[in-house]
Amino acid sequence: MDLIAAVAESTDLPKAKAAEVVDAVFAAIEAALKKKEEVRLVGFGSFATADRKASVGRNPRTGEEIKIDASTSVRFKPGKSLKDSVN
Numbered sequence: 001m002d003l004i005a006a007v008a009e010s011t012d013l014p015k016a017k018a019a020e021v022v023d024a025v026f027a028a029i030e031a032a033l034k035k036k037e038e039v040r041l042v043g044f045g046s047f048a049t050a051d052r053k054a055s056v057g058r059n060p061r062t063g064e065e066i067k068i069d070a071s072t073s074v075r076f077k078p079g080k081s082l083k084d085s086v087n
Contacts, residue, residue, distance in 0.1 A: 033074060043081035050075050 008018035029047060032039045039047040054070040 041079070043079050045076055045078040045082055048075050048077070049073070 004015060004019045004022050007013070007022055008015045011018065013021070029039050033047060033049055036049050041047075049072050052071050052073060055068045057066050057068050058064065059066055
């Protein structure tokens, strides 16, 4: 599915304007997550960051131990409306 085309069609906006809107929404989500803020889209779900500690893993091919650096990931928790609509 082309999200920009879907937004343009459902809102009667030109594709260029729909692209601006979609890009602005994603930029706002990204900016909030960079600040470690939770982003809630009521009825859809929530985005939040999660910190992973550094750890030691194993290379599955060789069995050699490897160091896995600490990192930050993005988590998404679907809202009730979204869960209900896909079930």
